[in-house]
Amino acid sequence: MRRVNTSALIPGMVTGEDVFNYNNHLILPKGLILTDKAITKLEFYSIINVRIEDEVIETPETQVKEDTSYSERLKLSPEFQHFQEDFTKETEHFKDVIDNFVGDSGELDADQLVEHALSLLSSENKYVNVFDMLHSMRQLDDATYVHCMNVGLICNIFAHWLRMDEEEIRTATLSGLLHDIGKIKMPEKILKKPGKLTAWEFGVVKTHPKESYKMLENHPLNIHIKNAALMHHERCDGSGYPLGLTSDSIDPYAKMVAIADVYDAMTSARVYRGPLCPFKVIETFENEGFQKYDSKYILPFLENIVDTYLLHDVRLTNGESGKIVYINPHKLSKPTIKVGDKYINLSQEPHLFIDAIL
Incomplete structure (x- = not known):
């Protein structure tokens, strides 16, 4: 096992330990075979290096169209x-x-x-x-x-x-x-x-x-x-x-x-x-969850659930599609979405929501 800088990671490497962000939320689990998406997630959270197993797993890629x-x-x-x-x-x-x-x-x-x-x-x-x-x-x-x-x-x-x-x-x-x-x-x-x-x-x-x-x-x-x-x-x-x-x-x-x-x-x-849509469920939990559910459990659940969807493509209720690029810790159901060259902060758009995860 060795420690590897994030910039040197390649798909197929296997994480040797759980990786947490600065809020102590799990980003990637131990034993996960890295993909391009997983490496991008580490870069997004500014993770400097990761403990990696010595083995590299070959993962055949399925050929699909770029726009899928x-x-x-x-x-x-x-x-x-x-x-x-x-x-x-x-x-x-x-x-x-x-x-x-x-x-x-x-x-x-x-x-x-x-x-x-x-x-x-x-x-x-x-x-x-x-x-x-x-x-x-x-x-x-x-x-x-x-x-x-x-x-x-x-x-x-x-x-x-x-x-x-x-x-x-x-x-x-x-x-x-x-x-x-x-x-x-x-x-x-x-x-x-x-x-x-x-x-x-x-x-x-x-x-x-x-x-x-x-x-x-x-x-x-x-x-x-x-x-x-x-x-x-x-x-x-x-x-x-x-x-x-x-x-x-x-x-x-x-x-x-x-x-x-x-x-x-x-x-x-x-x-x-x-x-x-999971974000509709998260919104429901935000609206009524803190009366019905113990904050000791509902808060870490929602925070970690939302983190699993970071960098996912989504469709908004206005029909536009984009990528989740920032999680709003004060309104988890309303992250910031990159749509083309613009950024939409959903927490400032009361009538706009995530309609589906693509």
């Missing part, structure tokens, strides 16, 4: 195809394990669940932005199993952002994976209803946290995992369900899962709407 968007290039890349294949395989495995648990055996191998989920964040999959990957797979069927996998992965990354230790990261990952298993017993006609739920139907859906808790209650799992299943719809202002708890009574892992759950649900396609 980052999202289109990503979907054509071998990295995305590899991740999508692995994600589908691991989700099927997760489904089999949970169905077996709910069915006759009643056994749950938590270690195996975590190991399989984390395989998506290891080796060659680790050098791509997992949020980019999940965002690009939003056309997939976002059933309960897929949602649980997404939330498990998001909680794992979230825990790393919070600098949790390995056991805490494992607990956060399992909390995300298992938080919604009670929905498996719910009628599909309610879960997939294209219109607004009736009061009775919504009442049925609101029973899933207690159902999830009952399914996990008698198993030798960390109590935080069980609490996350029960409390992930509780809100700090007491407006949540099923118990109407306030902040002091809500398990910290449930607070993490609540944020990851809402983020994934809102950025995923639903039978009654398409996926929302």
